[in-house]
Amino acid sequence: MDRGRQEARVTETTDTEHDAIIIGAGFGGLYALHHLRDEMGLRVRAFEGAGGVGGTWWTNRYPGPRVDAPSSPFYAYTFSKELVDEWTWKETQTAQGDVLAYLEHVADRFDLRKDIEFDTWIVDARYDEATQRWTIETDAGQTATAQFLVCAVGALFVANMPDYPGIPDFAGECYHTGRWPHEKVSFAGKRVGVIGTGSSGIQSIPEIAREADHVTVFQRTPQYALPARNRPLTPEEIARYRHDWADLRTSMRKRGGWPFATNRRRASDYSKEERHAVYEELWEKGGIHLSIDSFVGVLVDEALNEEVSEFVRGKIRDIVRDPETARKLMPDYHFGTKRLILEGGYFETYNRENVSLVDLREDPIEAFTPEAVRTKQGEHPIDVLVLATGFDAVSGSMRKLDPKGRGGVSLAEKWRDRFDTYLGTTIAGFPNLFMIHGPGSPGVFFTMPLGGELTTAWIADCIRHLREQGLGAVEATEDAEAAWDREISAIADRTLYPRTNSWYMGANIPGKPRQFLGHLRGSQYFDRLTEVAEQGWEGFVFEPARDHPS
Numbered sequence: 377m378d379r380g381r382q383e384a385r386v387t388e389t390t391d392t393e394h395d396a397i398i399i400g401a402g403f404g405g406l407y408a409l410h411h412l413r414d415e416m417g418l419r420v421r422a423f424e425g426a427g428g429v430g431g432t433w434w435t436n437r438y439p440g441p442r443v444d445a446p447s448s449p450f451y452a453y454t455f456s457k458e459l460v461d462e463w464t465w466k467e468t469q470t471a472q473g474d475v476l477a478y479l480e481h482v483a484d485r486f487d488l489r490k491d492i493e494f495d496t497w498i499v500d501a502r503y504d505e506a507t508q509r510w511t512i513e514t515d516a517g518q519t520a521t522a523q524f525l526v527c528a529v530g531a532l533f534v535a536n537m538p539d540y541p542g543i544p545d546f547a548g549e550c551y552h553t554g555r556w557p558h559e560k561v562s563f564a565g566k567r568v569g570v571i572g573t574g575s576s577g578i579q580s581i582p583e584i585a586r587e588a589d590h591v592t593v594f595q596r597t598p599q600y601a602l603p604a605r606n607r608p609l610t611p612e613e614i615a616r617y618r619h620d621w622a623d624l625r626t627s628m629r630k631r632g633g634w635p636f637a638t639n640r641r642r643a644s645d646y647s648k649e650e651r652h653a654v655y656e657e658l659w660e661k662g663g664i665h666l667s668i669d670s671f672v673g674v675l676v677d678e679a680l681n682e683e684v685s686e687f688v689r690g691k692i693r694d695i696v697r698d699p700e701t702a703r704k705l706m707p708d709y710h711f712g713t714k715r716l717i718l719e720g721g722y723f724e725t726y727n728r729e730n731v732s733l734v735d736l737r738e739d740p741i742e743a744f745t746p747e748a749v750r751t752k753q754g755e756h757p758i759d760v761l762v763l764a765t766g767f768d769a770v771s772g773s774m775r776k777l778d779p780k781g782r783g784g785v786s787l788a789e790k791w792r793d794r795f796d797t798y799l800g801t802t803i804a805g806f807p808n809l810f811m812i813h814g815p816g817s818p819g820v821f822f823t824m825p826l827g828g829e830l831t832t833a834w835i836a837d838c839i840r841h842l843r844e845q846g847l848g849a850v851e852a853t854e855d856a857e858a859a860w861d862r863e864i865s866a867i868a869d870r871t872l873y874p875r876t877n878s879w880y881m882g883a884n885i886p887g888k889p890r891q892f893l894g895h896l897r898g899s900q901y902f903d904r905l906t907e908v909a910e911q912g913w914e915g916f917v918f919e920p921a922r923d924h925p926s
């Protein structure tokens with residue numbers, strides 16, 4: 377942590393009565409602070425548990441993290457053309473350090489730090505029906521109140537820690553990829569065990585293998601991973617995106633978060649050989665193109681999906697020299713129905729002498745000893761354990777925050793069996809509370825920085841409406857929530873997504889309700905938000921403002 381920066385966290389406002397409290401200072405929270413404070417003139421205070429801005433980009437410092445979506449320059453804020461012009465992205469797939477540097481620049485440029493309380497966790501948040509306000513309590517025992525509570529608590533934040541017998545007794549170093557230390561972790565001369573082969577595992581394993589004595593990968597589900605083909609951005613590309621920015625932004629809004637015109641060709645119009653040539657071309661192009669740009673319906677049509685799946689399996693077989701290792705690496709779920717992973721040399725890593733793979737489906741972990749992982753078929757001595765085991769995604773951070781709404785009802789209780797929300801931004805029984813990237817929003821299925829901007833603008837419109845009409849509270853109805861649940865489930869059910877055990881379905885966390893956690897059609901979703909506002913805030917009830925002291 378940069379000490380100078382930490383000392384610079386001056387609390388200019390000592391007032392504890394705010395118009396809005398924001399929880400989280402990642403992409404979503406920083407923009408919400410800027411918008412509500414600078415565009416709307418509200419008195420806003422943000423709270424952040426970490427020692428600096430960045431959210432997920434602050435915590436995910438494992439070896440090799442990069443944006444796992446089409447990144448530079450699209451994985452960035454769009455609201456300020458000046459910001460677009462003054463920040464120069466370096467590579468097509470931005471590294472964590474560069475995203476974090478960008479967010480630190482944004483915090484300084486828009487003078488956001490003075491209104492953020494760092495190193496401060498919110499341990500309680502309660503709605504008071506009499507005052508129509510939220511009161512939060514921090515881990516330092518401070519309280520503050522606000523009419524509105526904006527939760528930008530992160531879709532991928534609460535670490536999923538496996539509970540294998542003996543794991544607390546493991547005597548070596550142990551790190552979760554999503555809670556990585558700020559100091560460099562040295563793997564030199566060490567035997568490293570990595571559990572998990574999602575984005576975090578697949579990005580970090582090649583980096584760790586370059587340094588470690590030996591790496592043993594413990595894999596539960598083999599994954600599809602596409603070559604990221606990361607490269608430096610050219611000065612011409614940078615000049616072009618700056619010049620075309622307004623159009624690109626509009627395209628991103630209209631095309632599900634990315635500015636690419638996805639291909640509308642139909643698989644049935646092409647022969648098998650022609651389709652294969654298309655897959656080859658898109659594989660060479662790299663990034664997510666194989667998924668979004670091949671043929672219509674890859675995530676809907678089982679036969680077409682199987683063809684793409686088999687194409688990727690063929691690529692893995694070509695890369696991995698040992699046939700037995702290649703066999704273990706064959707994914708068998710529907711391509712694209714877990715988060716697609718962009719890699720840089722992952723499969724090649726298995727050709728190294730110092731890397732071995734344990735297939736946990738054939739050879740499950742039975743227990744940990746102080747020095748080793750014991751599986752059914754043997755013992756694997758390790759010095760360092762890397763848990764790349766992911767997150768209690770999308771709903772986990774809100775459930776951990778566990779706000780208490782009307783009548784003191786706890787969110788954890790309300791969400792025991794199902795993560796009901798209206799529009800992914802509001803919850804019945806929790807007046808004046810808004811979420812950014814909550815369950816039922818497009819979240820990770822859209823460019824998250826732009827999604828956060830659009831969601832915040834809608835929240836701001838709602839607050840403006842409330843204030844202009846002299847109203848004190850806004851709350852989603854239970855009927856609207858139930859209808860929203862049906863709507864987003866119906867969209868997901870038309871695809872292959874629900875058939876796979878993924879974190880999209882909550883299936884990675886033992887005991888978590890199984891439910892598709894996102895809205896798959898981001899552009900339609902944001903049209904819908906506009907429509908709800910234009911139709912008199914359909915699905916919400918408002919209360920007149922009561923007199924209260926602030």
Ligand code: N01
Nearest residue numbers: 441442443444538572573574575576596597715764765766
């Ligand atoms: O987590 P994951 P992640 N025993 O849930 C396995 C984003 N992200 O941190 O597939 C053994 O995808 C689990 O197995 P299975 C990105 O959106 C972004 O990698 O559930 N194994 C899986 O292999 C991504 O999708 C960036 O059977 C266990 C792995 O651990 C999301 O975060 C970087 C296990 C977890 O994979 C999450 O990615 C990284 C157990 N008990 C991530 N429990 C950037 O953009 C879980 N696993 C920089």
